[in-house]
Amino acid sequence: MIALSLAPTASWYLVLSAVLFGIGTFGVLVRRNPLVMFMCIELMLNAVNLSFVTLARQLNDINGQTIVFFVMVVAAAEVVVGLGIIVAIMRNRSSVTADDLAELKG
Amino acid sequence: MLDLIWLIPVLPLVGALINLILGRKLGDPRAGWVATIATASSFLVTVLAYFEMLGRPAEERSHVATMFSWIRVGSLQVDLAVLADPLSIVMALFVTGISTLIHLYAIGYMHGDNKFSKFFLYLNLFVFSMLLLVLGENLLVTFLGWEGVGACSYFLISFWHTRDSAAVAGKKAFVTNRIGDFGVMAAMFLAFNSLGTLSYNAINDSAHSGELAAVTATAIGLLLFVGACGKSAQLPLYLWLPDAMEGPTPVSALIHAATMVTSGVFLMTRMSPVLHASYEWVPTVIAVVGAATALFAATVAVAQNDIKKVLAYSTVSQLGYMFLAVGSGAYVAAIFHMVTHAFFKALLFLGSGSVIHGMHHEQDMRRMGALRKVMPVTAFTFIIGWLAIAGVPPFAGFWSKDEILLYVYANNRGLYVVGLITALLTAFYMTRQVIMVFFGKAKWNDHSAEHGSHGDLTPHESSWVMLTPLVMLAGLSVVGGAMQLPFGKKFNFLERWLAPVVEESEAHIGETWAYQNKYLLLVVAIVVAVVGIAASIAVYAKSWIKPIEPKVLEQAWYYDNAASRLIAGPGARTFNLIAWIDANIVDGTVNGVGKLIRNIATSLRRAQSGFVRAYALLISFGAVVILAWFFLRGALL
Amino acid sequence: MELFVFSCAALMVVVGAVGVIIRKHPVHAALSLVLTLFGVAVLFVIQQAHFLAAVQVIVYAGAIVVLFLFVIMLLGVDRVENLRTEPLTTQRPLAVIVSLGLIGVLVAAFATGSGVLNERGEGLNIPDLLNDSDANTKQLAQSIFSQYVVAFEVTSVLLVVAVVGTVLLARRTKNSVTENPK
Numbered sequence: 002m003i004a005l006s007l008a009p010t011a012s013w014y015l016v017l018s019a020v021l022f023g024i025g026t027f028g029v030l031v032r033r034n035p036l037v038m039f040m041c042i043e044l045m046l047n048a049v050n051l052s053f054v055t056l057a058r059q060l061n062d063i064n065g066q067t068i069v070f071f072v073m074v075v076a077a078a079e080v081v082v083g084l085g086i087i088v089a090i091m092r093n094r095s096s097v098t099a100d101d102l103a104e105l106k107g
Numbered sequence: 108m109l110d111l112i113w114l115i116p117v118l119p120l121v122g123a124l125i126n127l128i129l130g131r132k133l134g135d136p137r138a139g140w141v142a143t144i145a146t147a148s149s150f151l152v153t154v155l156a157y158f159e160m161l162g163r164p165a166e167e168r169s170h171v172a173t174m175f176s177w178i179r180v181g182s183l184q185v186d187l188a189v190l191a192d193p194l195s196i197v198m199a200l201f202v203t204g205i206s207t208l209i210h211l212y213a214i215g216y217m218h219g220d221n222k223f224s225k226f227f228l229y230l231n232l233f234v235f236s237m238l239l240l241v242l243g244e245n246l247l248v249t250f251l252g253w254e255g256v257g258a259c260s261y262f263l264i265s266f267w268h269t270r271d272s273a274a275v276a277g278k279k280a281f282v283t284n285r286i287g288d289f290g291v292m293a294a295m296f297l298a299f300n301s302l303g304t305l306s307y308n309a310i311n312d313s314a315h316s317g318e319l320a321a322v323t324a325t326a327i328g329l330l331l332f333v334g335a336c337g338k339s340a341q342l343p344l345y346l347w348l349p350d351a352m353e354g355p356t357p358v359s360a361l362i363h364a365a366t367m368v369t370s371g372v373f374l375m376t377r378m379s380p381v382l383h384a385s386y387e388w389v390p391t392v393i394a395v396v397g398a399a400t401a402l403f404a405a406t407v408a409v410a411q412n413d414i415k416k417v418l419a420y421s422t423v424s425q426l427g428y429m430f431l432a433v434g435s436g437a438y439v440a441a442i443f444h445m446v447t448h449a450f451f452k453a454l455l456f457l458g459s460g461s462v463i464h465g466m467h468h469e470q471d472m473r474r475m476g477a478l479r480k481v482m483p484v485t486a487f488t489f490i491i492g493w494l495a496i497a498g499v500p501p502f503a504g505f506w507s508k509d510e511i512l513l514y515v516y517a518n519n520r521g522l523y524v525v526g527l528i529t530a531l532l533t534a535f536y537m538t539r540q541v542i543m544v545f546f547g548k549a550k551w552n553d554h555s556a557e558h559g560s561h562g563d564l565t566p567h568e569s570s571w572v573m574l575t576p577l578v579m580l581a582g583l584s585v586v587g588g589a590m591q592l593p594f595g596k597k598f599n600f601l602e603r604w605l606a607p608v609v610e611e612s613e614a615h616i617g618e619t620w621a622y623q624n625k626y627l628l629l630v631v632a633i634v635v636a637v638v639g640i641a642a643s644i645a646v647y648a649k650s651w652i653k654p655i656e657p658k659v660l661e662q663a664w665y666y667d668n669a670a671s672r673l674i675a676g677p678g679a680r681t682f683n684l685i686a687w688i689d690a691n692i693v694d695g696t697v698n699g700v701g702k703l704i705r706n707i708a709t710s711l712r713r714a715q716s717g718f719v720r721a722y723a724l725l726i727s728f729g730a731v732v733i734l735a736w737f738f739l740r741g742a743l744l
Numbered sequence: 745m746e747l748f749v750f751s752c753a754a755l756m757v758v759v760g761a762v763g764v765i766i767r768k769h770p771v772h773a774a775l776s777l778v779l780t781l782f783g784v785a786v787l788f789v790i791q792q793a794h795f796l797a798a799v800q801v802i803v804y805a806g807a808i809v810v811l812f813l814f815v816i817m818l819l820g821v822d823r824v825e826n827l828r829t830e831p832l833t834t835q836r837p838l839a840v841i842v843s844l845g846l847i848g849v850l851v852a853a854f855a856t857g858s859g860v861l862n863e864r865g866e867g868l869n870i871p872d873l874l875n876d877s878d879a880n881t882k883q884l885a886q887s888i889f890s891q892y893v894v895a896f897e898v899t900s901v902l903l904v905v906a907v908v909g910t911v912l913l914a915r916r917t918k919n920s921v922t923e924n925p926k
Contacts, residue, residue, distance in 0.1 A: 009750040012854045014787065017754050019850035021761055021780075023843040028765035030724050030839035034825045036816060037773050040764050043808065044777070047784050050800075058791045066793050066880075067887045073796075073803055074899045078906035080808050084815045085910035091819050092916075099719050100831055106717025716832075724838055731845045738853050 014055040021048035033098035035087050039080070046076050108159045109170045111152065112191045115199055116238035118149040119206075123231035130224030138224035139214035142231045146210050149238070150203035157196050165607055168193055169308075171244050178247070185305055188244035194442070194608040197601075198241035198373055201446050205365045205453050206234045208576035212457050213357035215572035216464060226266060230361070233259035237366050241373055245306040246295050249374070253291060253338065256367045257284045263362060264354040273353040280347040287337015287344060291374075294330035297323060307377060314380035325385035331378055332393055335371025339426050342400040346667055348423055352415040356460030359415060364422050364456050365449035372429045372445055376438045379609050394434025394518070398525040401427030403664070405532035409539070410660035414459045414472050417540050420663075421496070422452060424529060428511055431526060436614025437514035439591065439602045444507035447587045451495035451504055454580035458489035461573055462544060465566040466551065472540065477549035482568045486545045488581040493541045495584040497534040498636040503587030509632045510591060514614060516628060517621035527635055534639025542647045593625055749790055756783030768824050770816045774809055781805040795881045 021044060028041030050069045057065025091097045122145025130138050160168045169192040178185040189195075210230060217226050236255025243249035258281075265277030299305055301323045302313055313319045335341070340348040351363050362368070375382065375393070382390060404424035411417045425448050432441035463470055465482055479486035495504035508530060516523040551566060568574075592598035616622045645651045659665065756779055763776025781804045788797035830836055876882070888896055 008746050012858050013750065014791070015854045016851055017757065017787075019847050019854070021757060022850070023847035024758075024761040024765060026727055026846055027839050027843040028761075030720055030727065030842065031830075031836055032765065032825065033720070034770055036770050036812060037764070037825070040773055040777050040812065043804075044761050044764060044780060047781065047804070050796075051784055051787060054788055054791050054793045054796060057793070063883045063887045066796055066884055067892055069793070069796050070799070070884065070888065071892075071895060071899060073799055075902065077803055077808060078903050080811060081906050081910050082913070084811060085914040088815060088818065088914045098825070102719060103717030105719070105722075106715060718832055720835060721832055724835060724842065727842050727846070728838075731842055731849060734846070734849045734853075738849055738856070741853075742856055 011055050011059040015052055018048045018052040018055070021045075021051065033100055035091070035097065035099055036084075038099060039083055039087070043076070043080070046072065108152075108155050109191055110172055112156050112170070112242065113172045113174050113189050114152045115149050115156070115203070115242060116189065116235050118152070119145050119231045119234040119238065121145060123228050123235060126224050126228040126231065130228055133224060135218060135220075135223040136214050138227050139210065139217070142227035143207060143210040143214065145231055146203060146207045146234055149234070150200075150207050153196065153199045153203050156191055157200060160191065160193070160196060165603075168607060171308075173244075182303055183299065183305075185245055185247045187248060189239075189242040189248070190244035190307065191242065192608055193604050193606075194373075194376060195242050197442060197446070197605070199238060201449050202234070202237055202241060202366050205449055205580075206230075206237075206361060208579055209357050209361045209365075209453065209457070212360075212460070212573050212576040213355075215570050216357055216460055217355065222266070226263075226355070229259055229262045229266070230357070233263065233362065233367075237370075240370055244308075245304075246291075246298060246310075247305050249377075250288075250291055250295065253334075253370060254288065256362070256370065257281060257288070257338070260284070260351070260362050260367055263358040264351045266354055266358065270353070272350075276347070276350040276353040280351050283344050283347040284337045287334040287371075290330040290333030290337070294327045294334070297327050297330065310378070311380040314384040317384070319381065319384050321384060321386055324381050325389050328378065328382045328385045328389050329392070331374055331381075332396075335374055335430070336396070337371075339368050339371030339430070340400075340423050341371070341396055341427065341430060342403060345400065345404070345423050346670055349416055349419045349663070352413070352419050356415070356456060356463060359419070360453045360456035360460065363419065364452040368422060368426055369429070369445045369449070372426070372433060372441055375430070375433045376442060376609060379433075379438050379613075382433075390434045390436060391519070392434070394431050394515070394522055397427045397430025397432075397434055398522045398529075399427070400424070401431060401529045402525050402532075403427075405529045405536065407660055407663045408536045409532060410656040410658075412472050412661075413470050414462065414475075414540070414544065415456070415470060417472075417536060418452070418455055418459060421455075421533065421537070424533065425452070425496075428508065428526070428529070431515060431522060432511040435511075435514045435518040435522070437511060438609040438613055439605050440507065440510040440514055442605060443591045443601050444511055446590070447495070447503035447507040447584070450580055450583040450587050451492045451502075454488060454492040454577060454584055455496065457573070457577055457580065458485050458492060461485040461569045461577065462489075462566075464569055464573070467566075469551070472543040474550050475544045476547045476551070477545070478566060479545040481566045484568060484574050485577065488577040489545065490541060491581040491584055493537050497537050497640060498530055498632060499640075500633060501585075501588060503584050505632070505636070506588035506592060509629055510593065512632060513593070513621055513625055513628055514616060517616040517619040518614065527631070530632065531635050531639040534636045535643045538640045538643035539647050542643065546648060593629070746790055749786065753783045753786040753790070756780070756786070768827055770825075771813065774812050774816065777812075778805050778809050781809070792880060795884050 025041045025044035025048060028044065029038050032038050032041065050072055053065045053069045053072075057063065057069075090102070094101075119142075122142050125141055125145075126133070126138050133141060160170075169190065171188050171190050173186045173188040175187055176184075177187040210227070213226065213230065217223055220226065233256060236252045236259055238252070240249050240252025240256060243252060261277045261281040264280055265274045267273050268277075295305060298310055302310060302319065304310065310319070314324060337344045348363060348368070352359055354362075382393075401424045404420045404427060408417050408420035408424065411420060425444070429441045429444050429448075432438070432444060461482065462475065462478060462485060465478075465485070466475065469475070491502065495502035498505045498508045500506070512523060512526050512530070515526050589598075589600075591601040596603075621628065646654050662668070760776045760778070760780030760783060763779065764773045767773045767776060781800060785797045785800040785805070788794075788800060
């Protein structure tokens with residue numbers, strides 16, 4: 002393999018995590034399909050996990066990885082509940098987008 | 108005894124309450140006796156207090172008796188307290204004394220009236236208010252009395268309320284007084300704002316010590332003078348007094364001659380240190396207004412034909428004299444004239460009441476004449492009153508009028524001339540009245556057929572209940588001048604008595620030419636009075652000269668008409684404008700704030716679109732802003 | 745070496761993420777998501793978070809995305825979103841601005857702290873790692889089961905509650921409440 006003197010430092014990972022987070026945000030704001038919006042939220046969560054792990058390595062602390070562990074658990078639970086809600090809402094209608102759920106209109 | 112001075116106003120109040128509850132049952136004349144006894148006992152307490160004060164040295168003659176603490180709000184601490192000092196005791200003495208006599212008289216005069224007990228209820232209530240006014244320890248208690256006398260005056264003027272003219276006159280009096288009251292209120296606010304107190308002692312002390320700024324003193328003084336103009340019927344606001352003659356004659360005697368109308372002069376004297384601390388021109392303004400009123404009213408009185416209207420205008424004129432005295436710094440002379448005027452004016456009014464009563468309620472002097480043969484006691488006492496007011500020595504009116512003219516001469520020669528002319532006119536019209544009523548040909552038989560169904564009208568003398576007060580007042584009019592004789596310090600009783608109160612504000616004319624030649628001025632005054640009387644006899648008794656009574660004088664220089672037109676025309680327009688401003692601008696602003704908020708809220712409501720994605724956008728935008736702020740904070744630190 | 749792996753993984757991550765937001769068909773979006781998750785798992789491995797990489801693949805890619813696909817199938821595969829139109833007209837430009845702003849702020853923050861971040865971290869107990877391949881798992885286990893054991897127990901409760909709640913939410917009742925027809 003080519004020996005490269007340049008090695009990715011922590012800030013590279015963090016920048017990647019920031020980019021991933023930004024893409025996820027954009028997706029949440031732009032997409033109208035609830036399921037795709039949810040997926041973009043998963044992107045954001047992953048970005049955060051990535052930055053935690055990066056900093057855990059940088060600061061030589063296992064707690065960063067512990068946090069990621071718990072984030073994953075909670076993300077799983079959240080997905081379960083969220084999808085259940087979407088199913089409940091979308092069951093009786095032919096096509097539902099985020100814009101149709103406008104009961105908060107003042 | 109001085110601790111019990113609060114009894115002085117309270118006793119008439121008790122009389123009023125008794126008449127309020129039991130009046131109808133007591134009936135005529137017992138209700139009247141209750142009221143008279145209440146007032147008489149008040150007079151007794153006053154006399155006892157006076158003697159106790161006499162026994163004290165001059166500096167210790169001021170005593171405050173607090174009834175209860177009335178208002179305690181923040182920095183405003185006002186007690187319902189009465190102040191007994193030389194000035195207030197003098198006022199209380201003649202108020203209670205003359206009130207007692209008039210109550211006695213009214214028992215006879217109001218006999219047969221179906222609202223007999225109510226009359227005495229109002230009279231006692233009036234005496235209570237008047238005593239609060241003069242004995243008050245601070246401006247607020249005085250104002251309470253001030254408003255009280257105004258209200259009682261309204262009740263009593265429109266006592267025979269079924270008569271349209273009486274009801275209207277009552278309203279007119281009340282409204283005109285209200286304008287003056289506004290001045291007093293504004294003065295009170297100013298006093299509290301600048302000095303933090305409403306108590307006379309505190310205000311006068313700070314005026315003496317120079318703590319009160321001249322500007323503030325001027326404002327307070329002028330505002331109080333506005334109030335005094337209203338209550339004491341001076342030139343712009345005098346219109347209510349002639350109309351107030353609609354009330355029964357005892358009311359005219361008590362309220363509109365002896366007591367209520369003098370409240371303005373009393374207030375000015377009470378606040379004399381404040382006037383002394385104000386600018387130079389303020390007393391001059393007061394003096395000029397007083398002199399103008401005196402002359403104005405005297406010219407009008409010459410042409411009046413109603414027996415009471417002559418006396419009403421005469422009262423306005425004499426009040427003008429009192430204000431002229433106040434403006435010339437002669438507070439003692441003003442109080443002196445107030446007391447002697449109370450004696451002889453009450454006498455004249457009660458005498459005219461006796462005449463009216465005897466003539467079966469006929470008030471036009473052109474239908475009287477030669478009454479001295481039929482009503483001798485009335486005529487005799489009335490003549491004494493006439494001589495007193497005309498300024499003939501040794502009667503009381505001469506001494507007080509002369510004292511005033513002396514001080515006025517020392518102050519301003521022009522006003523002295525005005526005062527002299529007024530004295531001449533006073534002698535003139537009073538003589539005219541006496542001649543028309545008591546002398547000459549008897550005209551009452553000529554019109555007896557028109558006089559209801561009285562048949563042959565024969566006037567009769569009144570009962571002892573009505574004659575006794577007349578005799579007593581006549582006696583007082585004779586000897587009253589002894590209070591303050593100009594023959595040297597030994598005879599200046601009133602001046603020495605009032606010294607603790609008005610000494611510093613009194614004008615000191617000891618060195619002036621006027622004082623050196625006071626006997627000369629005395630003689631001038633006598634000459635003027637005699638000339639006035641002689642001229643009147645020449646015109647009305649001997650008919651050597653034709654009487655000059657032009658319509659303009661009879662209509663009081665059309666002042667009343669002008670005032671009515673002003674209020675109805677520009678006045679009404681101004682009031683409508685103010686009402687419009689209140690409804691549209693003031694209310695509009697208040698409502699407008701509400702409407703503005705509603706409109707803002709309505710436009711902000713559009714942000715609630717219901718679209719979750721829009722909300723999410725706003726949230727993330729906010730998150731970015733917060734992050735940026737933290738970052739910048741961290742970076743800049 | 746790390747650079748190479750990093751670039752590949754980073755590429756996977758970004759391509760997958762862009763795919764999620766671009767693709768009209770939800771199934772395609774889900775598959776792009778899988779790509780991203782794999783990329784992130786590789787990045788975990790590089791950073792010596794082996795256990796987490798495994799969990800990432802198993803839980804995220806294996807369970808969560810499968811769940812997504814279940815629901816997509818359940819609710820109709822042919823619900824394709826119309827990406828041409830946008831009912832809220834200002835949404836897209838503002839969303840771009842917000843995302844770029846977010847990225848910008850974060851990058852600026854990292855750049856400022858680059859002094860700290862660029863010292864090469866030694867990694868977690870590297871001697872252990874060379875000797876023992878389970879070192880990471882052991883460390884993680886020690887942390888979870890000693891210091892964070894209460895949190896651990898609570899999350900298990902959370903999972904149970906989530907499952908029960910979702911079952912309740914999504915079941916059809918006898919008189920199921922229909923939405924108001926719009």
